[in-house]
Amino acid sequence: MKIRSRIRRYELYRWLIPLFLLLNILQDLVEGAGDFPLRVVNETWLAFFVSVVSYRLLEHTLPKLGWKNALYSFFILLAYVLAYSIGLLLWRYLGITLHIFTPLGKPVPVEDRLGILIGYSIGSLVFFAVVRHLYNYIQLKQHAQQLRIASQQAELNYLKSQTNPHFLFNTLNNIYSLARDKSDLAPESILRLSKMLRYMLYETSEPYIAVEKDLKIIDDYIALEKLRYDDSLRINFNHDLEDAKQSLPPLLLIPLVENAFKHGASETRENPFVDIHLTIKNRQLFFVVKNSTGEPAGEGNFSPQIGLSNLRRQLELLYSDYQLDVKKGDYVFTATLKINLASHV
Structure with a gap:
């Protein structure tokens, strides 16, 4: 040091x-x-x-x-x-x-020459002291900025380390249900889970990935969830992308999808549904996830799950212009996410 x-x-x-x-x-x-x-x-x-x-x-x-x-x-x-x-x-x-x-x-007399040199010395010392102070101040701010960035990155990594096991834990619960019922779909569900694990291990280490890759993992997750339900569950997943190659932080959208199944469709006895729509145009992301619930708006209290809480904190660290709204209506829960992708911090 x-x-x-x-x-x-x-x-x-x-x-x-x-x-x-x-x-x-x-x-x-x-x-x-x-x-x-x-x-x-x-x-x-x-x-x-x-x-x-x-x-x-x-x-x-x-x-x-x-x-x-x-x-x-x-x-x-x-x-x-x-x-x-x-x-x-x-x-x-x-x-x-x-x-x-x-x-x-x-x-010039000696005393006058001495006065001139003293003035020269004072001016020189002030110059050195002021520039040195400004330099140290700038260095201190840069160091503080580096520490802030390092701290935020560490927190992001921590949030990801929480989200991934939580996501996998819920997925394993689904497979356990199939295995307990001795369903013939259990092997297929394990195969899909292995694909998701491979994605998490080798694709999500980068800060950004192409949005099409995240959509693929959402497709795999939806397919895995479908194995648990009969034809009564209605699922609609559509997207409108201006550029499927544009970058997005990995697994940023999956918590909203996971929440729709875990705390929505699975608790709905009649006409369960999940509607998912994603639009990205002009660097503006609009993501809406709507799912059925088992109770009207006036009953029960909504408490944010760990996936949604982590998502909200990740958004705070990643973007300066975003909006995440969750709304509980009559037998319907809606999560709406808007991000200006150009506002990345």
Whole structure:
């Protein structure tokens, strides 16, 4: 963690110092000062000293200071004040002695020169401190965003891990009913279940799949449910797709279908039915599942099942523009799902 933080600091100053130097050079250009090549060398010489001192102050010294060692902190900060004033003046004289720094313009008294250099130091320190603060703020926001995305992905995976076993548990119950009745349809139901298991193991690991694949698993599930009922159950499943290859999160629609059979048709004694309609046009998904119930609207209380609860939470994590409505009427239950597929988060 410390190494990563150090690398980020180096990356910051690797472009911040050249930017600081460039701004000073541009200022000389705007002011129309003469001897431009010499001024570039002078600015580079001063920028080197100020950059090193600012880096040491902002990255190494300030983080270690505190009120517990107030006296020590005071003397350390005083040392930096001297470095930014007298130290910079001595650095300038050193450059002149080494014939690196070239004095330009009229001679200025030492006290005036010191004042000019102090102003230069303060401006430089403010520049470094402000840019560093903004950089750290942006990095912190990006890190928080990455953590949020990772947390949401973990929750999505958890919801899927809940939905799949729940879905399979209900399917196994159906097969158990057939096996208990020694039905000849039990082998066919096991075969269909194996196809669904293969789909869940090898197809649903991706964040998106073609919608036609999810429709195929819905078809298999409906066929499996039909094995439990006689001809009295009426099932209508139709869809109108603008593009069957467009992407959709896997198993997003199956909870509504499962709910229609598990808590609807199976509890209806007379004229059970399930109507399913899916439309996707212009990136707008419209999914309606209507099923019979065993009681009128005024009787019983509707409590969301785990499949519907998980579906609602997945929608919150996946899309910003969606609507899931469930309505219990007289012997009829209707679930309506609308999603703007372009609103994926």
